[in-house]
Amino acid sequence: MTEDVLRSWVSGLDDLFARVAGRFPRVEPRRQARAYVTGLLAPVERKNGWQLAEAAGDAAPDRMQRLLGSARWDPRGMRDDLREYVFENLGDDSGVLIVDETGFIKKGTGSAGVQRQYSGTAGRVENCQLGVFLAYASTRGRALIDAELYLPRSWLTDRERCARAGIPDQTGFATKPALAQAMLTRALADDGVPARWVTADEAYGQDHKFRRHLEKRRIGYVVAVPRSQSLGPGIGYGNGGSRADAVTADAPAQAWKKLSAGDGAKGPRLYDWAMATLEPHPDDDLGGPGGFQRWLLVRRSLAPSEHGELELAFYLCFGPAGTTLPELVRVAGARWAIEECFQAAKNEVGLDQYQVRRYDGWHRHITLAMLAHAYLAVTAAHAPKAPAAWSTSAQPRSAVSWHT
DSSP: OOHHHHHHHHHHHHHHHHHHGGGOSSHHHHHHHHHHHHHHHSOOSSOSHHHHHHHTTOSSTHHHHHHHTTSOOOHHHHHHHHHHHHHHHHOOTTOEEEEEEEEEEOSSSOSTTOEEEEETTTTEEEEEEEEEEEEEEETTEEEEEEEEEOOOHHHHTOHHHHHHTTOOTTOOOOOHHHHHHHHHHHHHHSTTOSOOEEEEOHHHHTOHHHHHHHHHTTOEEEEEEOTTOBOOSSTTOOSSSOBHHHHHTTOOGGGOEEEEEEEETTEEEEEEEEEEEEOOOTTOOOOSTTSEEEEEEEEEOSSOOTTSOOOEEEEEEEEETTOOHHHHHHHHHHTHHHHHHHHHHHHHHOTTOOOOOSHHHHHHHHHHHHHHHHHHHHHHHHSTTOOOSOOOOOOOOOSEEEOO
16 A cells, blocks of 8 residues: 555545544543444454454553443444545446445344344344344445344333343334334435435335335335335335235236346346336325336346246336336345445455444444445545446236336
């Protein structure tokens, strides 16, 4: 690294901490947070309290532990600054907000929210915590911008256990889609948010309350749903409509278009895609002609699976009338960006290397790790010849109208 590059990195970190300085009522925790983030960015083998303390020149981890525990500062307010920082530096018209969760495998039963539950990170049931995250992605870059720790019902019915883990008494149960809605509400409340679309996987897409939340705010979505998803008219898509897979079986050959959902490690992610318009319900408020519409989007693999079948994936979509198939495919493909964020944040800034058990400690570490990850993303975006973060190439009466 040249001296000029090093000066640029230090200057960028100075600017970032000037932005969040108001979240610290005293200078000492602000300086410690700066040291913590600097350690997360450094080539430290394990980014836990002891090694971050050593990187900062401390003889013991007490200061780092106090920063994540009793020190007075505002991590949730810092996330407002984080979103603003990301939107200012990475925002453009291609922006998409992405919801997903990731697991943090733990030992024991004392860490807030830990239990045996399915972790997509591990691909199996594990003793773990689950965090629901919101990311922002555009052609300029991608970064994590908000997070909530999922607390299972079993935890919230045991108030003594909650107290030991620092979970506030007023905390009630919230599903993962409800946590995602809260984060989206915060993001969309920002003036001039550079995003017109949201994408998420099945866990969120099949929840009609999640979709309704977005439709009320007139924000477009492309969300994955199971093959059994009903396509009855209306915002909840009914319970008596045709299944998504049954409708897709009748799609004409000319409805399928070969398009890329963005670049992957091995080049463009090419699939066949088809798009069908869904009927509105008479009580829907879609803004009339020129307003909004709903669609079914289907992705089909180009080659048969090991079982000899062309694999299908299904999405429900909502957006401005006249939205094209390539645009829906672009948004669907953006969902991979959050997986890349998780991988980068865990490998590069220790997102999963914390040693805290308490609820507030989790949010404090995760906030500082997201800040470090965003700093890397913004620095890369402003570097000469920065690569694009992601790109795209492009019987009874039927329940849908296929686009051909």
